[in-house]
Amino acid sequence: MKQPHLSKVLLLLLVTAFLGLLVFTGCETEKEVIKTEEVIVHDTITVNIISVDSIFATPDSVTQGKSIMLTADVTTQPEAGALTFKWFAEAGSFDNAEGDTVSWTAPDSAGVYVVSVHATDGEFIGIGSRMVGVDMFAPTVTPYYVSDAACSQCHPGMHDDWEMTGHAEAWAGLMTSSHAGPSCFPCHAVGYEPQPNTGNSGHDEAPIDKFVDVQCENCHGPGSDHADGPSPANITVDWDALVCGKCHDGEHHPYYTEWQDSPHGFDPATSAHGAPANSFCQGCHEGVAAAYRLSGDVSS
Known part of the structure:
Protein backbone atom coordinates (compact mmCIF):
# COMPACT_ATOMS: atom_id res chain seq x y z
CA MET A 1 0.00 0.00 0.00
CA LYS A 2 2.94 2.35 0.72
CA GLN A 3 4.89 1.56 -2.45
CA PRO A 4 3.06 3.92 -4.82
CA HIS A 5 3.58 6.80 -2.36
CA LEU A 6 7.34 6.09 -2.23
CA SER A 7 7.51 6.09 -6.03
CA LYS A 8 5.92 9.52 -6.16
CA VAL A 9 8.43 10.87 -3.65
CA LEU A 10 11.37 9.49 -5.66
CA LEU A 11 9.96 10.92 -8.87
CA LEU A 12 9.57 14.36 -7.26
CA LEU A 13 13.18 14.25 -6.03
CA LEU A 14 14.45 13.34 -9.52
CA VAL A 15 12.52 16.22 -11.15
CA THR A 16 13.79 18.67 -8.54
CA ALA A 17 17.40 17.56 -9.07
CA PHE A 18 17.04 17.86 -12.85
CA LEU A 19 15.62 21.38 -12.62
CA GLY A 20 18.41 22.42 -10.25
CA LEU A 21 20.96 21.10 -12.72
CA LEU A 22 19.38 23.18 -15.52
CA VAL A 23 19.44 26.34 -13.39
CA PHE A 24 23.09 25.78 -12.47
CA THR A 25 24.05 25.16 -16.09
CA GLY A 26 22.25 28.36 -17.22
CA CYS A 27 24.12 30.45 -14.68
CA GLU A 28 27.39 29.03 -15.90
CA THR A 29 26.71 30.04 -19.53
CA GLU A 30 25.95 33.66 -18.51
CA LYS A 31 29.16 34.10 -16.54
CA GLU A 32 30.88 37.43 -17.42
CA VAL A 33 34.49 37.25 -18.59
CA ILE A 34 36.64 40.43 -18.30
CA LYS A 35 39.83 40.67 -20.33
CA THR A 36 42.38 43.47 -19.87
CA GLU A 37 44.46 44.62 -22.83
CA GLU A 38 47.51 46.90 -22.59
CA VAL A 39 47.57 49.79 -25.07
CA ILE A 40 50.77 51.79 -25.66
CA VAL A 41 50.47 55.29 -27.19
CA HIS A 42 53.50 56.63 -29.04
CA ASP A 43 54.03 60.45 -29.29
CA THR A 44 56.01 61.80 -32.23
CA ILE A 45 58.51 64.49 -31.25
CA THR A 46 60.18 66.45 -34.03
CA VAL A 47 63.79 67.32 -33.37
CA ASN A 48 65.65 69.75 -35.60
CA ILE A 49 69.07 68.26 -36.17
CA ILE A 50 70.35 71.66 -37.35
CA SER A 51 68.61 74.85 -36.20
CA VAL A 52 69.52 78.44 -37.14
CA ASP A 53 68.41 80.23 -33.98
CA SER A 54 69.18 83.77 -35.13
CA ILE A 55 71.31 85.96 -37.37
CA PHE A 56 73.27 88.72 -35.66
CA ALA A 57 73.89 91.95 -37.59
CA THR A 58 76.65 94.38 -36.62
CA PRO A 59 75.40 97.11 -36.79
CA ASP A 60 71.70 96.28 -37.01
CA SER A 61 71.07 98.81 -39.81
CA VAL A 62 73.27 100.28 -42.53
CA THR A 63 73.40 103.16 -44.99
CA GLN A 64 73.24 102.71 -48.75
CA GLY A 65 76.34 101.08 -50.24
CA LYS A 66 77.93 100.36 -46.83
CA SER A 67 78.70 96.96 -45.29
CA ILE A 68 77.69 95.09 -42.13
CA MET A 69 78.81 91.79 -40.63
CA LEU A 70 76.28 88.95 -40.37
CA THR A 71 76.78 85.93 -38.11
CA ALA A 72 74.61 82.79 -37.98
CA ASP A 73 73.89 81.40 -34.50
CA VAL A 74 73.35 77.64 -34.97
CA THR A 75 72.38 74.78 -32.64
CA THR A 76 73.09 71.17 -33.70
CA GLN A 77 72.24 67.71 -32.37
CA PRO A 78 75.01 65.10 -31.84
CA GLU A 79 74.18 63.28 -35.09
CA ALA A 80 74.91 66.38 -37.21
CA GLY A 81 78.12 66.42 -39.20
CA ALA A 82 80.43 69.29 -40.13
CA LEU A 83 78.47 72.30 -41.35
CA THR A 84 78.78 74.44 -44.46
CA PHE A 85 76.95 77.75 -44.89
CA LYS A 86 75.40 79.49 -47.89
CA TRP A 87 74.06 83.06 -47.67
CA PHE A 88 71.34 84.70 -49.79
CA ALA A 89 69.91 88.24 -50.07
CA GLU A 90 67.25 89.81 -52.29
CA ALA A 91 69.63 92.69 -53.09
CA GLY A 92 73.14 93.84 -52.23
CA SER A 93 76.21 91.60 -52.32
CA PHE A 94 78.40 89.39 -50.09
CA ASP A 95 82.16 89.50 -49.94
CA ASN A 96 81.96 85.71 -49.62
CA ALA A 97 78.62 83.92 -49.43
CA GLU A 98 80.05 81.01 -47.38
CA GLY A 99 80.98 80.62 -43.72
CA ASP A 100 79.05 81.34 -40.52
CA THR A 101 80.14 85.01 -40.63
CA VAL A 102 80.02 87.13 -43.78
CA SER A 103 80.10 90.77 -44.84
CA TRP A 104 77.07 92.10 -46.74
CA THR A 105 77.17 95.32 -48.76
CA ALA A 106 73.83 97.11 -48.89
CA PRO A 107 72.20 98.14 -52.19
CA ASP A 108 71.86 101.76 -53.28
CA SER A 109 68.13 101.97 -52.49
CA ALA A 110 66.70 102.55 -49.03
CA GLY A 111 64.34 99.93 -47.69
CA VAL A 112 64.01 96.67 -45.78
CA TYR A 113 65.87 93.65 -47.19
CA VAL A 114 65.67 89.98 -46.20
CA VAL A 115 68.95 88.14 -45.69
CA SER A 116 68.92 84.36 -45.17
CA VAL A 117 71.38 81.52 -44.54
CA HIS A 118 71.32 77.74 -45.13
CA ALA A 119 73.39 75.64 -42.74
CA THR A 120 73.82 71.99 -43.81
CA ASP A 121 75.96 68.91 -43.22
CA GLY A 122 74.93 67.39 -46.54
CA GLU A 123 72.07 65.39 -45.01
CA PHE A 124 70.25 67.78 -42.71
CA ILE A 125 69.64 71.52 -43.15
CA GLY A 126 68.70 74.50 -41.02
CA ILE A 127 67.43 77.77 -42.51
CA GLY A 128 67.28 81.20 -40.90
CA SER A 129 66.53 84.74 -42.05
CA ARG A 130 66.27 88.30 -40.78
CA MET A 131 65.41 91.77 -42.02
CA VAL A 132 68.08 94.44 -42.41
CA GLY A 133 67.21 98.11 -42.73
CA VAL A 134 69.07 100.22 -45.29
CA ASP A 135 68.86 103.90 -44.34
CA MET A 136 65.96 103.03 -42.07
CA PHE A 137 65.05 100.93 -39.07
CA ALA A 138 64.37 97.29 -39.81
CA PRO A 139 60.80 96.43 -38.74
CA THR A 140 60.60 94.60 -35.44
CA VAL A 141 57.15 93.15 -36.12
CA THR A 142 55.11 91.89 -39.05
CA PRO A 143 53.29 92.87 -41.12
CA TYR A 144 55.26 95.97 -42.08
CA TYR A 145 54.96 98.59 -44.81
CA VAL A 146 56.43 97.77 -48.23
CA SER A 147 55.40 100.85 -50.31
CA ASP A 238 37.65 98.60 -45.11
CA TRP A 239 34.87 100.75 -46.60
CA ASP A 240 34.13 102.65 -43.40
CA ALA A 241 34.05 106.42 -43.86
CA LEU A 242 36.55 106.87 -41.05
CA VAL A 243 39.25 105.39 -43.30
CA CYS A 244 38.99 108.66 -45.24
CA GLY A 245 37.95 110.75 -42.25
CA LYS A 246 41.14 110.16 -40.30
CA CYS A 247 42.86 112.59 -42.70
CA HIS A 248 40.04 114.41 -44.45
CA ASP A 249 38.94 116.24 -41.34
CA GLY A 250 40.19 118.80 -38.86
CA GLU A 251 41.01 122.47 -38.98
CA HIS A 252 41.98 122.79 -42.66
CA HIS A 253 39.28 120.63 -44.29
CA PRO A 254 36.63 119.26 -41.91
CA TYR A 255 35.06 117.09 -44.61
CA TYR A 256 34.38 114.10 -42.38
CA THR A 257 32.63 116.22 -39.76
CA GLU A 258 30.61 117.98 -42.45
CA TRP A 259 29.65 114.62 -43.96
CA GLN A 260 28.52 113.29 -40.58
CA ASP A 261 26.24 116.32 -40.17
CA SER A 262 24.83 116.00 -43.68
CA PRO A 263 21.96 113.81 -44.97
CA HIS A 264 24.61 111.59 -46.60
CA GLY A 265 26.02 110.50 -43.28
CA PHE A 266 22.96 109.76 -41.16
CA ASP A 267 22.73 106.70 -38.98
CA PRO A 268 20.42 104.11 -40.59
CA ALA A 269 19.14 103.19 -37.15
CA THR A 270 17.65 106.67 -36.75
CA SER A 271 16.69 107.33 -40.38
CA ALA A 272 13.13 108.20 -41.24
CA HIS A 273 10.84 106.26 -43.58
CA GLY A 274 13.45 103.56 -44.17
CA ALA A 275 15.61 105.76 -46.43
CA PRO A 276 18.87 104.06 -47.44
CA ALA A 277 22.06 105.19 -45.72
CA ASN A 278 25.42 105.97 -47.34
CA SER A 279 27.97 104.75 -44.82
CA PHE A 280 31.09 105.38 -46.88
CA CYS A 281 32.71 108.03 -49.10
CA GLN A 282 33.98 105.87 -51.96
CA GLY A 283 30.71 105.84 -53.85
CA CYS A 284 31.31 109.44 -54.96
CA HIS A 285 35.10 109.50 -54.78
CA GLU A 286 36.50 106.48 -56.58
CA GLY A 287 37.66 108.08 -59.80
CA VAL A 288 36.17 106.93 -63.11
CA ALA A 289 33.21 105.11 -61.58
CA ALA A 290 32.23 108.24 -59.65
CA ALA A 291 32.53 110.34 -62.81
CA TYR A 292 30.02 108.08 -64.55
CA ARG A 293 27.55 108.35 -61.70
CA LEU A 294 27.89 112.11 -61.33
CA SER A 295 27.37 112.55 -65.08
CA GLY A 296 24.16 110.56 -64.90
CA ASP A 297 25.48 107.83 -67.18
CA VAL A 298 25.28 104.66 -65.09
CA SER A 299 25.03 102.28 -68.04
CA SER A 300 28.62 101.13 -67.53
Whole structure:
Protein backbone atom coordinates (compact mmCIF):
# COMPACT_ATOMS: atom_id res chain seq x y z
CA MET A 1 0.00 0.00 0.00
CA LYS A 2 2.94 2.35 0.72
CA GLN A 3 4.89 1.56 -2.45
CA PRO A 4 3.06 3.92 -4.82
CA HIS A 5 3.58 6.80 -2.36
CA LEU A 6 7.34 6.09 -2.23
CA SER A 7 7.51 6.09 -6.03
CA LYS A 8 5.92 9.52 -6.16
CA VAL A 9 8.43 10.87 -3.65
CA LEU A 10 11.37 9.49 -5.66
CA LEU A 11 9.96 10.92 -8.87
CA LEU A 12 9.57 14.36 -7.26
CA LEU A 13 13.18 14.25 -6.03
CA LEU A 14 14.45 13.34 -9.52
CA VAL A 15 12.52 16.22 -11.15
CA THR A 16 13.79 18.67 -8.54
CA ALA A 17 17.40 17.56 -9.07
CA PHE A 18 17.04 17.86 -12.85
CA LEU A 19 15.62 21.38 -12.62
CA GLY A 20 18.41 22.42 -10.25
CA LEU A 21 20.96 21.10 -12.72
CA LEU A 22 19.38 23.18 -15.52
CA VAL A 23 19.44 26.34 -13.39
CA PHE A 24 23.09 25.78 -12.47
CA THR A 25 24.05 25.16 -16.09
CA GLY A 26 22.25 28.36 -17.22
CA CYS A 27 24.12 30.45 -14.68
CA GLU A 28 27.39 29.03 -15.90
CA THR A 29 26.71 30.04 -19.53
CA GLU A 30 25.95 33.66 -18.51
CA LYS A 31 29.16 34.10 -16.54
CA GLU A 32 30.88 37.43 -17.42
CA VAL A 33 34.49 37.25 -18.59
CA ILE A 34 36.64 40.43 -18.30
CA LYS A 35 39.83 40.67 -20.33
CA THR A 36 42.38 43.47 -19.87
CA GLU A 37 44.46 44.62 -22.83
CA GLU A 38 47.51 46.90 -22.59
CA VAL A 39 47.57 49.79 -25.07
CA ILE A 40 50.77 51.79 -25.66
CA VAL A 41 50.47 55.29 -27.19
CA HIS A 42 53.50 56.63 -29.04
CA ASP A 43 54.03 60.45 -29.29
CA THR A 44 56.01 61.80 -32.23
CA ILE A 45 58.51 64.49 -31.25
CA THR A 46 60.18 66.45 -34.03
CA VAL A 47 63.79 67.32 -33.37
CA ASN A 48 65.65 69.75 -35.60
CA ILE A 49 69.07 68.26 -36.17
CA ILE A 50 70.35 71.66 -37.35
CA SER A 51 68.61 74.85 -36.20
CA VAL A 52 69.52 78.44 -37.14
CA ASP A 53 68.41 80.23 -33.98
CA SER A 54 69.18 83.77 -35.13
CA ILE A 55 71.31 85.96 -37.37
CA PHE A 56 73.27 88.72 -35.66
CA ALA A 57 73.89 91.95 -37.59
CA THR A 58 76.65 94.38 -36.62
CA PRO A 59 75.40 97.11 -36.79
CA ASP A 60 71.70 96.28 -37.01
CA SER A 61 71.07 98.81 -39.81
CA VAL A 62 73.27 100.28 -42.53
CA THR A 63 73.40 103.16 -44.99
CA GLN A 64 73.24 102.71 -48.75
CA GLY A 65 76.34 101.08 -50.24
CA LYS A 66 77.93 100.36 -46.83
CA SER A 67 78.70 96.96 -45.29
CA ILE A 68 77.69 95.09 -42.13
CA MET A 69 78.81 91.79 -40.63
CA LEU A 70 76.28 88.95 -40.37
CA THR A 71 76.78 85.93 -38.11
CA ALA A 72 74.61 82.79 -37.98
CA ASP A 73 73.89 81.40 -34.50
CA VAL A 74 73.35 77.64 -34.97
CA THR A 75 72.38 74.78 -32.64
CA THR A 76 73.09 71.17 -33.70
CA GLN A 77 72.24 67.71 -32.37
CA PRO A 78 75.01 65.10 -31.84
CA GLU A 79 74.18 63.28 -35.09
CA ALA A 80 74.91 66.38 -37.21
CA GLY A 81 78.12 66.42 -39.20
CA ALA A 82 80.43 69.29 -40.13
CA LEU A 83 78.47 72.30 -41.35
CA THR A 84 78.78 74.44 -44.46
CA PHE A 85 76.95 77.75 -44.89
CA LYS A 86 75.40 79.49 -47.89
CA TRP A 87 74.06 83.06 -47.67
CA PHE A 88 71.34 84.70 -49.79
CA ALA A 89 69.91 88.24 -50.07
CA GLU A 90 67.25 89.81 -52.29
CA ALA A 91 69.63 92.69 -53.09
CA GLY A 92 73.14 93.84 -52.23
CA SER A 93 76.21 91.60 -52.32
CA PHE A 94 78.40 89.39 -50.09
CA ASP A 95 82.16 89.50 -49.94
CA ASN A 96 81.96 85.71 -49.62
CA ALA A 97 78.62 83.92 -49.43
CA GLU A 98 80.05 81.01 -47.38
CA GLY A 99 80.98 80.62 -43.72
CA ASP A 100 79.05 81.34 -40.52
CA THR A 101 80.14 85.01 -40.63
CA VAL A 102 80.02 87.13 -43.78
CA SER A 103 80.10 90.77 -44.84
CA TRP A 104 77.07 92.10 -46.74
CA THR A 105 77.17 95.32 -48.76
CA ALA A 106 73.83 97.11 -48.89
CA PRO A 107 72.20 98.14 -52.19
CA ASP A 108 71.86 101.76 -53.28
CA SER A 109 68.13 101.97 -52.49
CA ALA A 110 66.70 102.55 -49.03
CA GLY A 111 64.34 99.93 -47.69
CA VAL A 112 64.01 96.67 -45.78
CA TYR A 113 65.87 93.65 -47.19
CA VAL A 114 65.67 89.98 -46.20
CA VAL A 115 68.95 88.14 -45.69
CA SER A 116 68.92 84.36 -45.17
CA VAL A 117 71.38 81.52 -44.54
CA HIS A 118 71.32 77.74 -45.13
CA ALA A 119 73.39 75.64 -42.74
CA THR A 120 73.82 71.99 -43.81
CA ASP A 121 75.96 68.91 -43.22
CA GLY A 122 74.93 67.39 -46.54
CA GLU A 123 72.07 65.39 -45.01
CA PHE A 124 70.25 67.78 -42.71
CA ILE A 125 69.64 71.52 -43.15
CA GLY A 126 68.70 74.50 -41.02
CA ILE A 127 67.43 77.77 -42.51
CA GLY A 128 67.28 81.20 -40.90
CA SER A 129 66.53 84.74 -42.05
CA ARG A 130 66.27 88.30 -40.78
CA MET A 131 65.41 91.77 -42.02
CA VAL A 132 68.08 94.44 -42.41
CA GLY A 133 67.21 98.11 -42.73
CA VAL A 134 69.07 100.22 -45.29
CA ASP A 135 68.86 103.90 -44.34
CA MET A 136 65.96 103.03 -42.07
CA PHE A 137 65.05 100.93 -39.07
CA ALA A 138 64.37 97.29 -39.81
CA PRO A 139 60.80 96.43 -38.74
CA THR A 140 60.60 94.60 -35.44
CA VAL A 141 57.15 93.15 -36.12
CA THR A 142 55.11 91.89 -39.05
CA PRO A 143 53.29 92.87 -41.12
CA TYR A 144 55.26 95.97 -42.08
CA TYR A 145 54.96 98.59 -44.81
CA VAL A 146 56.43 97.77 -48.23
CA SER A 147 55.40 100.85 -50.31
CA ASP A 148 53.44 101.29 -53.53
CA ALA A 149 56.29 99.85 -55.61
CA ALA A 150 55.66 96.41 -54.12
CA CYS A 151 51.91 96.70 -54.76
CA SER A 152 52.46 97.69 -58.39
CA GLN A 153 54.08 94.32 -59.15
CA CYS A 154 50.68 92.60 -59.01
CA HIS A 155 48.33 95.58 -59.44
CA PRO A 156 49.89 97.67 -62.24
CA GLY A 157 46.57 98.98 -63.54
CA MET A 158 45.40 100.18 -60.14
CA HIS A 159 48.83 101.67 -59.51
CA ASP A 160 48.64 103.63 -62.78
CA ASP A 161 45.23 104.98 -61.76
CA TRP A 162 46.57 105.97 -58.35
CA GLU A 163 49.45 107.91 -59.94
CA MET A 164 46.86 110.20 -61.56
CA THR A 165 45.29 111.15 -58.22
CA GLY A 166 46.11 113.86 -55.70
CA HIS A 167 47.14 111.17 -53.23
CA ALA A 168 50.20 110.43 -55.39
CA GLU A 169 51.32 114.06 -55.02
CA ALA A 170 50.53 114.45 -51.33
CA TRP A 171 54.14 114.80 -50.17
CA ALA A 172 55.20 117.16 -52.96
CA GLY A 173 52.18 119.34 -52.26
CA LEU A 174 53.06 119.49 -48.59
CA MET A 175 56.65 120.48 -49.34
CA THR A 176 55.46 123.53 -51.31
CA SER A 177 53.11 124.61 -48.53
CA SER A 178 53.99 127.62 -46.38
CA HIS A 179 52.68 125.95 -43.22
CA ALA A 180 54.14 122.42 -43.55
CA GLY A 181 55.30 120.78 -40.33
CA PRO A 182 55.84 117.37 -38.69
CA SER A 183 52.22 117.27 -37.56
CA CYS A 184 51.25 117.09 -41.26
CA PHE A 185 53.34 113.99 -42.02
CA PRO A 186 50.79 111.34 -40.94
CA CYS A 187 48.43 112.34 -43.75
CA HIS A 188 51.09 112.90 -46.40
CA ALA A 189 53.23 109.75 -45.94
CA VAL A 190 52.95 106.05 -45.13
CA GLY A 191 53.42 104.44 -41.74
CA TYR A 192 52.19 106.77 -39.04
CA GLU A 193 49.42 104.46 -37.88
CA PRO A 194 49.42 104.11 -34.08
CA GLN A 195 47.73 100.70 -34.46
CA PRO A 196 48.88 98.15 -35.29
CA ASN A 197 52.42 98.57 -34.05
CA THR A 198 54.55 98.36 -37.18
CA GLY A 199 57.98 98.38 -35.58
CA ASN A 200 59.12 101.81 -36.87
CA SER A 201 58.42 100.71 -40.41
CA GLY A 202 57.11 104.09 -41.47
CA HIS A 203 57.25 106.72 -38.76
CA ASP A 204 61.00 107.30 -38.98
CA GLU A 205 61.19 106.90 -42.73
CA ALA A 206 58.96 109.69 -44.09
CA PRO A 207 61.91 111.38 -45.87
CA ILE A 208 62.61 108.17 -47.80
CA ASP A 209 61.09 108.25 -51.28
CA LYS A 210 59.35 104.88 -50.98
CA PHE A 211 57.27 106.04 -48.01
CA VAL A 212 56.11 109.48 -49.19
CA ASP A 213 52.63 110.32 -50.49
CA VAL A 214 49.30 108.73 -49.62
CA GLN A 215 49.78 105.21 -50.92
CA CYS A 216 47.94 101.89 -51.04
CA GLU A 217 48.89 101.01 -47.47
CA ASN A 218 47.45 104.21 -46.00
CA CYS A 219 44.05 102.62 -46.62
CA HIS A 220 44.92 98.90 -46.73
CA GLY A 221 47.37 98.76 -43.84
CA PRO A 222 50.90 97.30 -43.83
CA GLY A 223 51.16 94.79 -46.67
CA SER A 224 54.29 92.68 -46.20
CA ASP A 225 52.30 89.50 -45.49
CA HIS A 226 50.14 90.11 -48.55
CA ALA A 227 53.20 90.74 -50.74
CA ASP A 228 54.81 87.49 -49.54
CA GLY A 229 51.66 85.40 -50.07
CA PRO A 230 48.77 87.26 -51.73
CA SER A 231 45.42 86.40 -50.16
CA PRO A 232 42.27 88.39 -49.34
CA ALA A 233 42.72 87.15 -45.78
CA ASN A 234 45.98 89.04 -45.13
CA ILE A 235 45.15 92.54 -46.36
CA THR A 236 42.67 95.08 -45.02
CA VAL A 237 39.70 96.14 -47.15
CA ASP A 238 37.65 98.60 -45.11
CA TRP A 239 34.87 100.75 -46.60
CA ASP A 240 34.13 102.65 -43.40
CA ALA A 241 34.05 106.42 -43.86
CA LEU A 242 36.55 106.87 -41.05
CA VAL A 243 39.25 105.39 -43.30
CA CYS A 244 38.99 108.66 -45.24
CA GLY A 245 37.95 110.75 -42.25
CA LYS A 246 41.14 110.16 -40.30
CA CYS A 247 42.86 112.59 -42.70
CA HIS A 248 40.04 114.41 -44.45
CA ASP A 249 38.94 116.24 -41.34
CA GLY A 250 40.19 118.80 -38.86
CA GLU A 251 41.01 122.47 -38.98
CA HIS A 252 41.98 122.79 -42.66
CA HIS A 253 39.28 120.63 -44.29
CA PRO A 254 36.63 119.26 -41.91
CA TYR A 255 35.06 117.09 -44.61
CA TYR A 256 34.38 114.10 -42.38
CA THR A 257 32.63 116.22 -39.76
CA GLU A 258 30.61 117.98 -42.45
CA TRP A 259 29.65 114.62 -43.96
CA GLN A 260 28.52 113.29 -40.58
CA ASP A 261 26.24 116.32 -40.17
CA SER A 262 24.83 116.00 -43.68
CA PRO A 263 21.96 113.81 -44.97
CA HIS A 264 24.61 111.59 -46.60
CA GLY A 265 26.02 110.50 -43.28
CA PHE A 266 22.96 109.76 -41.16
CA ASP A 267 22.73 106.70 -38.98
CA PRO A 268 20.42 104.11 -40.59
CA ALA A 269 19.14 103.19 -37.15
CA THR A 270 17.65 106.67 -36.75
CA SER A 271 16.69 107.33 -40.38
CA ALA A 272 13.13 108.20 -41.24
CA HIS A 273 10.84 106.26 -43.58
CA GLY A 274 13.45 103.56 -44.17
CA ALA A 275 15.61 105.76 -46.43
CA PRO A 276 18.87 104.06 -47.44
CA ALA A 277 22.06 105.19 -45.72
CA ASN A 278 25.42 105.97 -47.34
CA SER A 279 27.97 104.75 -44.82
CA PHE A 280 31.09 105.38 -46.88
CA CYS A 281 32.71 108.03 -49.10
CA GLN A 282 33.98 105.87 -51.96
CA GLY A 283 30.71 105.84 -53.85
CA CYS A 284 31.31 109.44 -54.96
CA HIS A 285 35.10 109.50 -54.78
CA GLU A 286 36.50 106.48 -56.58
CA GLY A 287 37.66 108.08 -59.80
CA VAL A 288 36.17 106.93 -63.11
CA ALA A 289 33.21 105.11 -61.58
CA ALA A 290 32.23 108.24 -59.65
CA ALA A 291 32.53 110.34 -62.81
CA TYR A 292 30.02 108.08 -64.55
CA ARG A 293 27.55 108.35 -61.70
CA LEU A 294 27.89 112.11 -61.33
CA SER A 295 27.37 112.55 -65.08
CA GLY A 296 24.16 110.56 -64.90
CA ASP A 297 25.48 107.83 -67.18
CA VAL A 298 25.28 104.66 -65.09
CA SER A 299 25.03 102.28 -68.04
CA SER A 300 28.62 101.13 -67.53
